[in-house]
Amino acid sequence: MDFTIITKLLAEKDYYGIKKILSTSQVADIAEFLNMQDASTALLVFRLLPKDMAADVFAHLSPTRQSELSVLVNEKELLQIIEDLYFDDKIDFLEEVPAYVVKKILQNSSETERKLINQFLNYPEDSAGSIMTIEFVDLKKEMLVREALAKIRETAPNKETIYTCYVTDANRVLEGILSLRDLVIAEPEQKIGDIMRTEIIYANTHDDKEEIAELVKKYDLLALPITDNEKRLVGIVTVDDILDVIEDENTEDFHKMAALEPTDIEYLESGVLAMARNRIVWLLILMLSATFTGYIIRHFQSTLEKVVALTVFIPMLMDTGGNAGSQSSTLIIRSLALNEVSFSNIAQVIWKEFRISLVVGITLASVNFLRILVIEKYPPTIAGIVSLTLILTVITAKLVGSCFPILAKQLKIDPAIMAAPLITTIVDTISLIIYFSLASRILPIV
């Protein structure tokens, strides 16, 4: 879809031309275009959409744009869109719009629907329940393959996916699953109960959506059935929603690892004060923790007063320690997130990081020793103290950086907290202690 052509046609008020292009465009592209316009243009173009695309395009709009449009369209239009939305998109929408819009929509729903909406709105924020949808194909064990195919054919347009079908008993308890592939290959007169699979991967409505994503990824699923505590099938989560979950979880980790309170609002859409608040908390905690480094320096002030040259290397030692620690903590946090490393591997990790830090530390220290001696022309004692500190700092940094995330996870704390910012503060403190202890011991003459 060529955005410039639509813009041109808009300027020419050639609405018939726009209509024609829209009807053969991808809903994701149309939504992208609508997100970029001002609200009234967006409404104009939205109204030119074919009836059967409107809800689908609406579901792809940004939350802000959805809210704006829901206020601009008339009540009849709004109710029509809402009715045509898949249930998970409907819930996402209701979570974002002003309360009076929600009220209007609930008033126009049947009692069953209203109950269901309230139930879904109450699922915990990051739970499977909050991202599942109810439009799945529901079969019975007694059905024949050809009856099942007839049912699918009839209801397909209203189902989010028809590629995995679910077999339930009279109490809606999940008994088996069947892919459309199985159905297409089977003989028309076979019984569903005879060909369904009973080893089912499923999850509970209250399971964390991150675990749901893990299951879908591990078992290469197109959809995952979600059951309540009585194993009754209440919804499914489809793989396209899992892609969003994975991106969200990764974004959350990136943010946490940079000492940011995670938020799911896009950068350009968030307010200055909200963003400042998301950043201040951790900066304050880390700033106050960093005052320890100040106490250490005050403690060794007499050493420093005699050899001011020692100050010259503080930033380099701190930066290198911080970087060495961040490398290890990032590697381990990511490996923990991908379940490649667990608490049982801690000894293995320590031994590995120790050997790596020896190689890295000695290499860096050698380069540094020569540089300080030859280029900066400091005496060998100073070069020696700095280089020895460097080795010990790298070793400390790598051990702290690798162990703390594993220990955090074991203590049920999010390992992503143990990333660069906190590790740097801890390592800085330790490396300054090492530096000044070495200096005051090796330079007793001053």
Added chain:
Amino acid sequence: MDFTIITKLLAEKDYYGIKKILSTSQVADIAEFLNMQDASTALLVFRLLPKDMAADVFAHLSPTRQSELSVLVNEKELLQIIEDLYFDDKIDFLEEVPAYVVKKILQNSSETERKLINQFLNYPEDSAGSIMTIEFVDLKKEMLVREALAKIRETAPNKETIYTCYVTDANRVLEGILSLRDLVIAEPEQKIGDIMRTEIIYANTHDDKEEIAELVKKYDLLALPITDNEKRLVGIVTVDDILDVIEDENTEDFHKMAALEPTDIEYLESGVLAMARNRIVWLLILMLSATFTGYIIRHFQSTLEKVVALTVFIPMLMDTGGNAGSQSSTLIIRSLALNEVSFSNIAQVIWKEFRISLVVGITLASVNFLRILVIEKYPPTIAGIVSLTLILTVITAKLVGSCFPILAKQLKIDPAIMAAPLITTIVDTISLIIYFSLASRILPIV
């Protein structure tokens, strides 16, 4: 699948019992179990697998375990497994195993297959071609729906997905797509050419796999057709492989942002020297860059000698500047990766970060001013210099942290490079200059 039961049955040599459990287990679980055993136990259990599961389980094994097993099994077994693998899994396997295994397999392939394997092995590492597979359903425009369904029924067991079918002409040029959903809903006597969709989302074999993932995510696809430069259909990429691409790309970003050379080998499987090498390069670059901070301190050594107390606050200023800069750079790098921010937004970003940094900087500086004055009992001039430096450092950090990734992307450099480690080094240098300039101006009496 209960791993402890299998382990128990192994000890009891109850191979019949193991066989029974395996036949109703998920291939991903069996692979996980095999990855955890020693090679000979893994081989033993692998040989107990039903014939039709062996290749699928093999495809799910870790590369190391695949290599080991390929050496342990006899030639006949190996060739059977390889023959049963989907083409993309076959290529992944051939990329990992010893050369003589590759040679043995190529010798036993037909000439067409050998050519195809060589073509696929030659696609650039991160290209669409390197992750696509060739097992897709290929239909013709002239076919009737019932003929298409009959063809699908017949070939389904050998296709990676049957849920999206591709319509090609005599020269294999992609003309249309059709979902199995469309086929199931259509009338048996309709022509494929009449119901296929011609607005196709597709990609080229040489496109980057990250772009492929973007397309699949944006358009909610289950599979994406990949064409050559003549628009001939050569393969498809399925959504389950896209999940892996997304995880890999995120891991790569995490690593780059922590100054690590990215690697796709799991933590516990990589060697000490290889890991040390992946870390040393950036640490060296950053360590040598940090020597600038040393020059700045030397330059202001006379100021420092007179007021050694100034040293006390260097670590805190550096840490806070680094953290403030990392927050902004992480937010922007992530927003760039998700296409939420682009170069056209740079003015908006600068203005937003400037306002945020004022709020954050003034808050931090106030807390800090009081702390230095009241708790640490330094004179107001020192508290003032430190606090003013803090405000200016936070502003600088946030502007550098947010602009550099955007500028990098504009210059076709990976924005992930402009993350915490590099930003910290840059911000440290600037903040030290600010600190000492302010100090030597405001404290002229010393």
